[in-house]
Structures are given as structure tokens and as C-alpha cells.
Amino acid sequence: MAKYKINPLVILLLNILFPFALMFSSSIEALMICFGMAAFFLIYFGRYKRLLKFTLWLGIFYIVYLFLLNCSGNNTAMMAAMFVYVFMKCFPLMMLASILFYDYNTSEILSALQSLNLNREVMLGITVALRYFPTFKKEFKIMKECMKMRGISPTIRHPLKTLEYFLVPQLFRCSLLSDELTAAGLTKGIDNKGKRTSIFNVRFKRGDVLLSFLSLICIIFVIVWGDSIGSVF
Known part of the structure; x- marks a missing residue:
């Protein structure tokens, strides 16, 4: 039995809601809840190696964060x-x-976005x-x-020489890449004003609604009770 393919709009919705949830809650516990939700999707897609990398880097930054917090009386450390x-x-x-970048086809994401009737620009x-x-x-x-x-x-x-070695070639490549991407888009009929059809099934199914x-319940929980969780622990 084929694995259920989550609609990319669900991932996009969470990517829009997460900043609001983390903006209204300042506790580490709220951050960990959002991290756990994102980890669930990585596990569902079988990206264990990627999840391990994110977990290790978050752990490193958390250790640095705790170290800087312990530097009491140092304004520079507090700002860092x-x-x-x-x-x-x-x-x-x-x-x-x-x-979204590595587990979905670009055309699949665009087909899902087209169902929202977004502005052409x-x-x-x-x-x-x-x-x-x-x-x-x-x-x-x-x-x-x-x-x-x-x-x-x-x-x-x-650092300046390193920046120069990367920046100068990239500036030249950007101009070429823009032409290549434009040509690829025109080849696929991106300038066509009519409604595009798609081979992907981008309908919102029951699993997507669930x-x-x-996810919305978890986000509301983080916004309303995120700081309270931090005070309990």
C-alpha cells in the first residue's frame, strides 16, 4: 500500500503559523513543541538523517544559549x-x-498554490x-x-577574500540563472493566462483536513499556554 501523500498546502500552512506561535510565546518548551511537530513530518517522510542533523545543531545552539545566559552581568553575552x-x-x-524543497516536486507545489487562486505576480x-x-x-x-x-x-x-571568492562568481551566475529559469518557465507555459491543468492530485483530502x-490545535496551545508550560517546568 502506497504511503499517503500529504498535501503541500498543509506544510505551507504550518510554515506560516509557526512564526506567529513562536512570536507570542518565549519559552523553550513552546519551541520544543514546534520542533516536535516539524520532526513528526520529517519522520513521516523518512528523513531520519536530516532530522538528526537538525537535532544536533539545535542541541549545539541550545548549549551555547545556556552558556551565554550564565554570563550574568555581561550585556554583550545577553545580546548574543x-x-x-x-x-x-x-x-x-x-x-x-x-x-518543500526536497520532498515535493516544484510543479506539485505550484499546482497546489493555483487551487488557492493567488495573484499571478x-x-x-x-x-x-x-x-x-x-x-x-x-x-x-x-x-x-x-x-x-x-x-x-x-x-x-x-573573511573579505572568502566573500570575494564566493560573491563575484555568484553574481555572474545569477544573471545566467535568471535567463535559464525564465526560459524554463516560458517553455512550461508560465505566461499562459488560462488555467493550467496538472497531473498531480492536489485536492484537500480527509487526512489533510485532520x-x-x-496542527492548528497545537499552534493555539503554544500561543495561549506556551509561556505557562515554561513556568511549570
Whole structure:
């Protein structure tokens, strides 16, 4: 029996709601609830290695956060702790975004978005963004390999030179990539004003409704009682 394919709109909905939940709640426990929800989706898609990476990095940042908090009386450390905590709040969002980028076809996401009757300009922007980020990752790897072949090794000791080695080639590639993405979009009929058909089944099924409902309950719980949980523990 084939595994049930979650509608990408469910993942998008959570990616929109998570920032609101974490904005209204400042406790670590609320962050862990959102992290657990995102972890559930990674486990469902079988991305255990990716989940392990996110968990390890969150653990490292949490240790750094606790260390900075213990530096009482140091304003710089307190400010750094605040930035680290804000970055930690982005982890659930990055986990869900990784599912959209790597576990869904771009055309599938666009077909799901089309069912929402979004503005055409918004759809075009999302199309370019969804296609650009995976391409940028490949280009970044190519640049690193090219520098390695030429004996150039980026290092933190020379940040300006390292930035130059990455930035200048990327600027040239951006202009070429924009032309390539535009050509790919035109080939697929993105400029067609009529309604596009799709081979993907993007209807909202009962499972999607149930997942959205349960996720919404968890989000409301985090917003209303998130700080109370932190005070209890």
C-alpha cells in the first residue's frame, strides 16, 4: 500500500503559523513543541538523517544559549544569547522548508498554490524562488570544487577574500540563472493566462483536513499556554 501523500498546502500552512506561535510565546518548551511537530513530518517522510542533523545543531545552539545566559552581568553575552535564541526559533521553519524543497516536486507545489487562486505576480515570484534555491545549492558546490581545483581554500581568517571568492562568481551566475529559469518557465507555459491543468492530485483530502486541524490545535496551545508550560517546568 502506497504511503499517503500529504498535501503541500498543509506544510505551507504550518510554515506560516509557526512564526506567529513562536512570536507570542518565549519559552523553550513552546519551541520544543514546534520542533516536535516539524520532526513528526520529517519522520513521516523518512528523513531520519536530516532530522538528526537538525537535532544536533539545535542541541549545539541550545548549549551555547545556556552558556551565554550564565554570563550574568555581561550585556554583550545577553545580546548574543538573544540572537542565538531567535535563530533557534527558525529551526522548525527550516525543517518544514526542507520538506518543500526536497520532498515535493516544484510543479506539485505550484499546482497546489493555483487551487488557492493567488495573484499571478505572487505565483511568478514563488515559482522563481522555489526553482532558484535548489539551483543555488548546486552552483555553490560547483564553486567550491572549482576553487579547490585552483588551490584556493576559503578561510575565516580572511573573511573579505572568502566573500570575494564566493560573491563575484555568484553574481555572474545569477544573471545566467535568471535567463535559464525564465526560459524554463516560458517553455512550461508560465505566461499562459488560462488555467493550467496538472497531473498531480492536489485536492484537500480527509487526512489533510485532520492534520491541519490537529496542527492548528497545537499552534493555539503554544500561543495561549506556551509561556505557562515554561513556568511549570
